[in-house]
Amino acid sequence: MTTTTTPPAERVEAPARPRRVRSGSVIGSTGLYVATGIAALLFLIPFYLIVRNALMTDPEITGEEWKWFPSEIQWGNFTKPFDDPSVDFARSMWNSAVVGVLHTLGTLLVCSLAGYGLARIPYKHANKVFYAVLGTLMVPTAVTFVPSFVLVSSLGWIDTYRGLIIPGLFSGFTCFLFRQYFLGFPKELEEAARVDGLGYMGAYWRVVVPNSLNFFAAMATITFISGWNSFLWPLVIGQDPSAWTVQVALSNYMTGQTITYHLIFMATAISILPLVFVFLFLQRWLVQGIAQTGIKG
Amino acid sequence: MSTITKDGVSSPAPAKAAPAKPRRGLRGSPSLNFWLFTGPFLIGLAVFVYTPILWSLWLSFFEARFTVTPDKFVGLENYVVMLTDEDFVGSLGTFTVFAAIIVPLTWATSLGLALMVNRLRFMRAFFRSVFFLPTAVSYVAASLIWKMSIFNGVRFGMMNTFLGLFGIDNTAWLASPDPPWYWLVIVTVRLWLQAGFYMILFIAALQNIPQEMYEAAAIDGAKPGWQTFWHITLPQLRATSTAVILLLLVAAYQAFDEFFNLLSKTTWGRPPLIELYYKALGDSQDYGAGSAGALILTVLICLVTLLQGKIMGFGRGEESK
Numbered sequence: 166m167t168t169t170t171t172p173p174a175e176r177v178e179a180p181a182r183p184r185r186v187r188s189g190s191v192i193g194s195t196g197l198y199v200a201t202g203i204a205a206l207l208f209l210i211p212f213y214l215i216v217r218n219a220l221m222t223d224p225e226i227t228g229e230e231w232k233w234f235p236s237e238i239q240w241g242n243f244t245k246p247f248d249d250p251s252v253d254f255a256r257s258m259w260n261s262a263v264v265g266v267l268h269t270l271g272t273l274l275v276c277s278l279a280g281y282g283l284a285r286i287p288y289k290h291a292n293k294v295f296y297a298v299l300g301t302l303m304v305p306t307a308v309t310f311v312p313s314f315v316l317v318s319s320l321g322w323i324d325t326y327r328g329l330i331i332p333g334l335f336s337g338f339t340c341f342l343f344r345q346y347f348l349g350f351p352k353e354l355e356e357a358a359r360v361d362g363l364g365y366m367g368a369y370w371r372v373v374v375p376n377s378l379n380f381f382a383a384m385a386t387i388t389f390i391s392g393w394n395s396f397l398w399p400l401v402i403g404q405d406p407s408a409w410t411v412q413v414a415l416s417n418y419m420t421g422q423t424i425t426y427h428l429i430f431m432a433t434a435i436s437i438l439p440l441v442f443v444f445l446f447l448q449r450w451l452v453q454g455i456a457q458t459g460i461k462g
Numbered sequence: 463m464s465t466i467t468k469d470g471v472s473s474p475a476p477a478k479a480a481p482a483k484p485r486r487g488l489r490g491s492p493s494l495n496f497w498l499f500t501g502p503f504l505i506g507l508a509v510f511v512y513t514p515i516l517w518s519l520w521l522s523f524f525e526a527r528f529t530v531t532p533d534k535f536v537g538l539e540n541y542v543v544m545l546t547d548e549d550f551v552g553s554l555g556t557f558t559v560f561a562a563i564i565v566p567l568t569w570a571t572s573l574g575l576a577l578m579v580n581r582l583r584f585m586r587a588f589f590r591s592v593f594f595l596p597t598a599v600s601y602v603a604a605s606l607i608w609k610m611s612i613f614n615g616v617r618f619g620m621m622n623t624f625l626g627l628f629g630i631d632n633t634a635w636l637a638s639p640d641p642p643w644y645w646l647v648i649v650t651v652r653l654w655l656q657a658g659f660y661m662i663l664f665i666a667a668l669q670n671i672p673q674e675m676y677e678a679a680a681i682d683g684a685k686p687g688w689q690t691f692w693h694i695t696l697p698q699l700r701a702t703s704t705a706v707i708l709l710l711l712v713a714a715y716q717a718f719d720e721f722f723n724l725l726s727k728t729t730w731g732r733p734p735l736i737e738l739y740y741k742a743l744g745d746s747q748d749y750g751a752g753s754a755g756a757l758i759l760t761v762l763i764c765l766v767t768l769l770q771g772k773i774m775g776f777g778r779g780e781e782s783k
Contacts, residue, residue, distance in 0.1 A: 197581055201578045208595070211604065211612070214620065218610075227616075276503060278499045286495050287492045288492055294500060297507075301507065301512075303767060304760050309511070309756060311518060311755075312521070314743065316517060331510070365499070390598065396718070396722075397739075401739075415602045419610070420726055437599055437603055440598040441595075
């Protein structure tokens with residue numbers, strides 16, 4: 166309803182604009198840009214520090230005088246984390262990649278099917294099942310890490326990909342979001358597919374999923390980021406260094422016996438790189454996903 | 463609107479669907495398909511969410527040190543131990559201080575950024591991306607930057623270098639609880655990581671405010687700026703603000719990563735999850751008391767969520783469906 170009334174309203178507003186500019190808001194506008202610019206600089210400082218420290222030598226980082234830029238860019242630092250014998254950084258990156266990708270695929274598969282079932286398949290107890298799912302939203306997963314750890318260790322899944330990935334797949338929140346999305350999916354498309362003789366599964370895979378790729382992409386982006394960045398669960402499960410994810414490896418650098426600054430910051434930079442790519446190329450879906458999850462959440 | 467189109471399109475459909483019906487059989491059975499779709503998820507939910515909760519409920523009534531299959535029933539003793547445990551109760555106090563600072567601060571910062579970005583005419587996408595970019599960084603990586611570079615307690619830390627320009631001596635930001643400078647470090651990390659995320663929510667909400675409300679206000683003589691912000695923008699953002707505050711509160715309750723990495727083994731500044739981590743998975747491996755603590759926290763979170771839901775009318779739309 167509101168969407169139909171807003172476009173003409175914007176047109177009405179157009180003549181008002183020059184008035185605002187004339188009444189001395191050139192200063193206001195400049196002030197706005199200065200304030201935004203300063204805030205932006207503050208927000209960028211940590212990124213600058215990662216790059217600065219990653220490309221400097223340690224004597225320069227710890228030197229008497231603050232240096233804004235390395236006197237000579239140390240490109241050779243790039244391989245340092247991989248050559249360090251105390252932490253198997255390459256292995257931890259690989260573990261994070263495996264866990265991040267499988268976590269994302271698994272979550273999307275399991276939660277989207279369930280969300281669709283709850284939203285679209287008529288079943289008399291569907292509401293009761295839905296409340297059982299909603300109930301889990303009340304209990305944050307972080308708080309249940311002690312009992313979950315107990316369960317996973319009695320399954321013998323400590324230090325395994327299974328232990329890192331499987332317990333996190335069944336997100337009530339993701340299922341809930343998929344349900345909300347499918348409730349708004351046009352019924353006509355599925356009905357056409359059913360008329361053509363497809364069962365529920367056939368209609369889901371051939372019609373519903375291909376027409377929902379935007380939403381799937383948004384959910385995938387968010388799920389991957391949270392999977393890559395998660396720390397508490399991998400810390401609890403990855404007890405042997407060979408099962409560390411990159412976040413656990415970074416955490417261990419901080420408490421290490423000797424601290425080599427340029428190496429630690431290069432490792433941090435490399436650990437952030439995949440997500441920066443995600444941001445650069447998938448930002449559209451990410452923003453859409455956040456707006457969607459936030460409004461529902 | 464939608465009901466009209468649905469009727470219009472679907473009325474010819476039943477006529478066509480009728481001959482297809484005999485072919486449906488099991489494949490078209492709704493209840494079978496319901497379980498086919500939701501089954502994998504529900505089994506996982508039962509095993510990995512409900513089972514741990516119930517198991518820990520059971521464990522919490524037993525003396526369970528170094529074992530998860532205990533046989534010594536102790537009744538409510540674990541709960542008594544946790545609720546009288548100075549560290550655990552203290553951690554709830556730590557959380558309260560933390561939430562009281564971080565929740566309003568993040569709310570105000572993200573709203574402020576959203577208002578600024580929303581008013582920009584050029585480079586809006588650029589600035590939005592800049593503020594949003596920290597969302598990509600993990601708590602561990604951000605803690606590392608804060609601990610090793612910005613708030614490094616030694617002379618070459620960025621903050622100490624900066625304050626050195628004014629002749630201020632080096633400050634040990636994290637290594638001492640007195641004065642509690644560590645709060646500055648912890649709060650700024652989370653603020654930097656979260657503000658952009660909630661800014662996106664506020665921008666979306668700002669763009670949903672009907673423009674004619676501002677026009678009507680202008681006709682009534684309201685000055686753009688503080689007056690319209692206070693009487694139009696803020697009330698219109700009520701629903702989003704409620705959601706943001708609830709999300710921030712629950713997130714703060716679960717704070718672990720930055721406390722663990724910034725303060726590591728120190729005894730001060732421990733929120734509930736850190737306390738539980740050391741209690742259940744530390745040297746004592748006391749699963750009974752750890753489970754009791756986890757359940758106490760769960761109940762507290764549920765109470766806060768429900769209470770806020772009641773006050774703000776959150777989720778009412780859901781129930782009416």
